[in-house]
Amino acid sequence: MHSMRRQLLFIGILILVFTMGSRPEVQAVDEYYEIHPFLKKIPLAIPDFKPLEPGGTTAETARQARDLTAETLAFTSYFKLIDPAAFLEDPKTSGLTKRSINFRNWTIIGAELLITGGVSQSGDAVEMELRLLDTVKGDAVIGKRYRGRHADLRKIVRKFCSEVIFYLTGDRGYFNSEIAFISTATGNKEIFIAEFDGRNPSQFTRTKDITLSPAWSPKGDWIAYTAYPKNKPNLYIKHRRQQRGYEIANKGLNITPAWRPTRSGDRSLDQKHLAATLSFTGDQEIYLLTGKGKIIKRLTKSWGSDVSPTWSPDGKRIAFVSNRAGNPQIYVKDLESGRVDRFTYQGRYNTQPSWSPKGDRIAYSGMEGGRNDIFVAGFDGRPPTQLTREAGNNESPSWSPDGSMIVFSSTREGRARIYVMTAFGTDQRKLLTLPGEQTNPQWSPNTGL
Amino acid sequence: MLRKLWIILTLVLVVPGLMTMVSCATQTGGQQTETTTTTPSEAPKKPMAPAADTSGADRAKEMARNQFLSEHVPYAFDSAALSPMAQNILKRKAAWLNDNPGVSAVIQGHCDERGTAEYNLALGERRAESARAYLVDLGTSSARLSTISYGEERPLDPRSNEEAWAKNRRSQFVIK
Numbered sequence: 001m002h003s004m005r006r007q008l009l010f011i012g013i014l015i016l017v018f019t020m021g022s023r024p025e026v027q028a029v030d031e032y033y034e035i036h037p038f039l040k041k042i043p044l045a046i047p048d049f050k051p052l053e054p055g056g057t058t059a060e061t062a063r064q065a066r067d068l069t070a071e072t073l074a075f076t077s078y079f080k081l082i083d084p085a086a087f088l089e090d091p092k093t094s095g096l097t098k099r100s101i102n103f104r105n106w107t108i109i110g111a112e113l114l115i116t117g118g119v120s121q122s123g124d125a126v127e128m129e130l131r132l133l134d135t136v137k138g139d140a141v142i143g144k145r146y147r148g149r150h151a152d153l154r155k156i157v158r159k160f161c162s163e164v165i166f167y168l169t170g171d172r173g174y175f176n177s178e179i180a181f182i183s184t185a186t187g188n189k190e191i192f193i194a195e196f197d198g199r200n201p202s203q204f205t206r207t208k209d210i211t212l213s214p215a216w217s218p219k220g221d222w223i224a225y226t227a228y229p230k231n232k233p234n235l236y237i238k239h240r241r242q243q244r245g246y247e248i249a250n251k252g253l254n255i256t257p258a259w260r261p262t263r264s265g266d267r268s269l270d271q272k273h274l275a276a277t278l279s280f281t282g283d284q285e286i287y288l289l290t291g292k293g294k295i296i297k298r299l300t301k302s303w304g305s306d307v308s309p310t311w312s313p314d315g316k317r318i319a320f321v322s323n324r325a326g327n328p329q330i331y332v333k334d335l336e337s338g339r340v341d342r343f344t345y346q347g348r349y350n351t352q353p354s355w356s357p358k359g360d361r362i363a364y365s366g367m368e369g370g371r372n373d374i375f376v377a378g379f380d381g382r383p384p385t386q387l388t389r390e391a392g393n394n395e396s397p398s399w400s401p402d403g404s405m406i407v408f409s410s411t412r413e414g415r416a417r418i419y420v421m422t423a424f425g426t427d428q429r430k431l432l433t434l435p436g437e438q439t440n441p442q443w444s445p446n447t448g449l
Numbered sequence: 450m451l452r453k454l455w456i457i458l459t460l461v462l463v464v465p466g467l468m469t470m471v472s473c474a475t476q477t478g479g480q481q482t483e484t485t486t487t488t489p490s491e492a493p494k495k496p497m498a499p500a501a502d503t504s505g506a507d508r509a510k511e512m513a514r515n516q517f518l519s520e521h522v523p524y525a526f527d528s529a530a531l532s533p534m535a536q537n538i539l540k541r542k543a544a545w546l547n548d549n550p551g552v553s554a555v556i557q558g559h560c561d562e563r564g565t566a567e568y569n570l571a572l573g574e575r576r577a578e579s580a581r582a583y584l585v586d587l588g589t590s591s592a593r594l595s596t597i598s599y600g601e602e603r604p605l606d607p608r609s610n611e612e613a614w615a616k617n618r619r620s621q622f623v624i625k
């Protein structure tokens with residue numbers, strides 16, 4: 001537990017050192033990669049949650065809540081969940097609070113963190129008390145009581161898990177985020193949306209044709225995408241929940257939308273900004289548009305293709321793909337100064353940039369030997385880190401809102417599917433299986449619980 | 450070096466020419482021997498042509514039209530440049546458009562699956578636009594030609610090998 005906090009603090013210091021960029025400290029950056037929090041996972045014990053009154057329904061709800069908590073926290077890849085078979089405490093007699101727990105029984109089996117839960121239920125109303133305990137310090141660190149309907153069980157569990165992650169990392173995580181992706185389940189390419197962990201996928205578009213490049217607005221209330229209902233690639237801006245939308249249909253291409261991040265609160269669509277590639281002049285350039293498609297200004301100017309913009313979190317720079325040097329490479333443009341720097345030098349085909357939410361790195365797809373893999377690089381001139389290898393074609397990286405994970409598509413099992421991994425490339429696993437192929441995932445913002 | 454070039458040129462220019470000649474010969478041959486019936490194997494090749502009273506001129510016209518629609522302009526990987534072979538195909542397109550002044554065409558730009566979808570949308574457009582610019586240079590009115598990019602979304606051959614990729618990197622002509 002302590003080690004985790006120390007590690008994170010250490011990383012924080014290293015990032016600070018690293019942005020100052022003086023020579024001797026750069027040596028330390030190596031360790032940044034070696035000590036990342038996903039290598040040494042925190043041993044966590046989650047014994048059965050206790051039904052606080054007798055009755056089959058309460059016991060069943062307690063079991064569901066315990067399993068959901070374990071699954072949700074395991075998804076983050078920060079923890080190693082200890083097998084309940086190793087537990088020394090008898091869940092029937094042990095208590096839920098600091099005073100009634102024998103911490104030695106937990107430290108002896110290697111647990112550094114312990115989560116206890118108590119559940120009571122009357123009819124549809126559920127009440128839960130959930131605690132996070134530090135077994136090494138012998139102290140309770142989080143104690144929360146939640147009330148809700150049985151249907152809110154996952155919401156409650158995610159709220160508590162969000163507290164746990166906030167305690168450990170200082171970030172709220174992504175438990176209220178979604179992942180949009182393209183699926184051919186219906187025979188056409190359509191946008192589907194699932195919860196962050198792949199649960200409850202549902203179809204979002206019904207264009208019955210080619211649909212590509214979903215992009216979430218900063219608050220997650222709008223999705224921009226490319227589709228062909230008019231038999232050419234146009235942009236569509238569709239509300240996440242309401243039947244509202246706009247079309248951007250300039251002559252030629254209208255593709256690769258990316259919303260500019262905003263710090264201010266709710267804005268109307270006219271005030272939201274979008275970068276996208278248009279080719280109405282005969283040249284493929286990136287433009288800044290309003291959410292309704294009015295052109296504000298052109299952002300790039302070069303012969304050939306400029307596509308796939310991604311914004312720095314402060315909205316001051318864009319990274320994009322250009323073939324200005326003869327093959328597709330990633331460039332970064334500072335919009336204030338107009339300065340353009342080439343970002344990728346390794347390989348002859350680097351596309352699909354995705355700027356990390358912390359701003360320090362860009363993930364992208366790099367092709368070698370006819371196959372794409374996911375790479376991550378920073379701004380220190382060090383060579384990129386390859387996160388996937390020898391596992392089919394890996395494309396379309398997109399960061400979780402807290403920057404701890406990356407979602408991508410892979411053909412490692414044959415057909416293209418959606419996978420997740422940590423930002424360091426560990427813990428790669430499939431997110432969901434649907435008929436057809438799934439590609440082009442985009443992680444939504446965390447909209448708050 | 451020069452010899453190698455000649456061999457390649459011969460292959461590129463003469464072989465397709467020979468192939469067209471051979472296919473012409475077999476088809477006209479078929480016409481001569483069977484005046485009233487169509488063999489089942491030939492039927493799909495000319496579904497529009499009435500079997501009995503097709504004149505030679507109509508047949509040639511139909512074949513030219515089919516060639517216009519089925520002969521695609523090829524490209525190298527990540528390139529929209531027109532090879533000598535691509536230019537020859539486009540010259541035939543220009544000639545056909547010249548013979549059929551009432552026709553407008555859509556040039557579709559397509560890519561193989563190896564690149565990434567977004568960049569390929571841009572590449573597909575550059576392919577279709579390079580084909581269009583070449584035709585306009587040859588004298589085809591630009592008003593008769595429009596372009597659309599399908600990126601890697603509409604492959605002719607779904608397989609993942611060199612042969613399929615080469616087939617899928619193309620500009621394809623469709624009559625409006």
